Amino acid sequence: MRIYVSKEGDTLSGISKKYGFELNDLLTLNPHIPSPEINIPGINVNFPPFKRPIADQISVPVCPFDPSSEEMLEHWIPLTSLEQMAETDYDVIIVGTGAGGGAVLRRLCERWRNNGKRIGIIERGSLLLPTHVRNIPTMNNARFGPYFRGVSKWIGKSLPEFPGARELFALGGRTLFWGMSAPRMDVSEMTGWPVTEKEMDFYYKIAEQVMDVSNGYTKGSSFQENILNRLRYNGFPEAADVPTPADLVPTNYGQIHSDVFWSSISALAYGLNRKSFDLAVNARAVEVLVEKGKTAGIKVMSLDKKPYFLKAKTVVLSGNTFETPRLLLHSGIQGRAIGHYLTNHSFLLSTVKVSRKQFPEVLGPMSVMIPQTQSRPYQIQMGGPEGYLWYQRYEQEPLQDELSIGISAFGKVESRFENQVYLDPYKRDEYGVPEIQVQFSYSEKDKAIINQMASALTQVVSAMGASFHTTDSHPPICLMPPGSDYHESVTCRMGDDPSTSATNRYGQIHGVSGLYAADNSILPSIGAANPTLTTVALSVRVADYISNQLK
Structure with missing residues (x-):
């Protein structure tokens, strides 16, 4: 309700005509004024709520106006609270929003757009950028490196054998800053992979389309x-x-093409416009929940260290080459190859x-x-x-x-068992998860x-x-x-032999039904090419397998 302070010569009758209010409404709201015709200078007059005053000479009806009932969105992408997610039974929960996690989400939203499957995705970091950093108008080459170093975490300072390593915890992960080189791996590199050359060609074509890769x-x-x-x-x-993932189509007919250089945010945007999913940021996965050899969900902690248990039939780990084996090992999931075969360039x-x-x-x-x-x-x-x-x-x-x-x-660096990521028995982070340590040599x-x-x-x-x-x-x-190439991979490599691989040929962790990995860690080897395109291709393949399993 609004209050008007009357002036000399004002009457309720005159105010109703001047501002377009019904006189009866004013009389009801102002019982302290005995008559509509008396002079009321300096008196507080109560006006009807949420009705815009309009002069009596305007005959157009007033538009409904109630700001308190209007929907509001606080961020540039819809978020779901961990409290809400803890009340939901998910078909799939994805942990991580980098190249692998984004590709899995995009593909599942594409394939499940017309069914009732529930998808949740969580990100340890925050909403740093809504696009690749090169698409930001205030960014240039001189600022690029300093900004990346400012927002990423230099984990290499505590890894003597891998001192160049950095992690970026944010929605979109390191795809917000990656170097935009998307070649396929040489076919000679895929000899011995558990995926045929023909199948890789099929998924490479999908990945190149998803990422707008061209020359x-x-x-x-x-x-x-x-x-x-x-x-x-x-x-x-x-x-x-160099095959470059860039949307080179000009803005035309109202369709915006400002998201030129690809990042995982593009994959999230595609998914968001195909099927609803729940997304939580600042959500740290600390344990995979397994019951009788089957995935039951994931334990997550918020920024204030409050635990939440998210239920899911299927969990896809897409942290990164360091974080995926770290989570598996901390969860007590056994596998001789988990964390081993660390490979970079x-x-x-x-x-x-x-x-x-x-x-x-x-x-x-x-x-x-x-x-x-x-x-x-x-x-x-x-x-x-x-x-x-x-x-x-x-x-x-x-x-x-x-x-x-x-x-x-x-x-090219050999994928050797002795090069590994392992849990530091003496150091834990603020969430109680052991820090990682790296053993690596050329x-x-x-x-x-x-x-x-x-x-x-x-x-x-x-x-x-x-x-x-x-x-x-x-x-x-x-x-x-070592580590400064940011191409580290292979610590949860896929393969048919559990003694030399962490996942089967479809990215499922050996021995645990419903638990998958989809990031650089599942690559069997990386040759000399940037692994991002291959990671997206294999992650789409993982999503296809999950989709077929959950029909």
């Missing part, structure tokens, strides 16, 4: 074509465009310079790779002009006498590949007509510490 990002770039030709005619005929970095005069006036971006082959156990990737492979339209690319090109080389074969890569980089730079850029603190080619 179109650098199409028409003179810089790209020039570098490709130099490499192809000077000893590297396999040089190719050996990682060389270099920066080179080429004269600007060698290229046409309009450059465009350059993103080129020399892929792994059966005889080449590494992949070389380069992009430029450094700092302007991607940039916002608000920036101006400066004129330069020399162009910088960043080059990365990723070497084999003699791994070291030989590193030396091969260094030699190949020198040949690549020569073929490009470039020269190494060196400083007092930065040699021409340097080896990054």
